[in-house]
Amino acid sequence: MFGALSRHFVGQRLSGEGHGTLAVNVLGSFVLGALTAGLTSDPTLLALVGTGFCGAFTTFSSFAFETVRLFERGKRRKAVANATINLxxxxxxxxxxxxxASTISL
Structure with missing residues (x-):
C-alpha cells in the first residue's frame, strides 16, 4: 500500500507523458538492486521492501500502456524514446x- 501511495504522489508531482512512471520505475529498480546486492540479508525485509514496496511502487503495465498510447497518437519517436529510456x-x-550497496558497509 505504501508503494502504491508513493507512486501516486510521484505521478502527481511529475505530470507529463510518462515522467512519473519513468521516475518510479528507475527509482524502484535502484532500490531493488541495492537490496538484492546485500544491503540486507534479512529475508523478511527483502520480501517486505523488495516485493511489497518496490512491487507496488514500480509499474510495468503503465509504462507499456503509455508507450502504446504514444504510438497510437502518432508520436512514434516519443514512444521509442519512452521505451528505450525506461528499459x-x-x-x-x-x-x-x-x-x-557494495560500497556501504553495514
Missing part, C-alpha cells in the same frame, strides 16, 4: 543500486 534507465539504476 535502459531501469537496468542502469539496478547497476547503480548494486554498486552503491
Amino acid at each position: 535502459v534507465g531501469a537496468l542502469v539504476a539496478v547497476g547503480f543500486g548494486v554498486l552503491t
Whole structure:
C-alpha cells in the first residue's frame, strides 16, 4: 500500500507523458538492486521492501500502456524514446543500486 501511495504522489508531482512512471520505475529498480546486492540479508525485509514496496511502487503495465498510447497518437519517436529510456534507465539504476550497496558497509 505504501508503494502504491508513493507512486501516486510521484505521478502527481511529475505530470507529463510518462515522467512519473519513468521516475518510479528507475527509482524502484535502484532500490531493488541495492537490496538484492546485500544491503540486507534479512529475508523478511527483502520480501517486505523488495516485493511489497518496490512491487507496488514500480509499474510495468503503465509504462507499456503509455508507450502504446504514444504510438497510437502518432508520436512514434516519443514512444521509442519512452521505451528505450525506461528499459535502459531501469537496468542502469539496478547497476547503480548494486554498486552503491557494495560500497556501504553495514
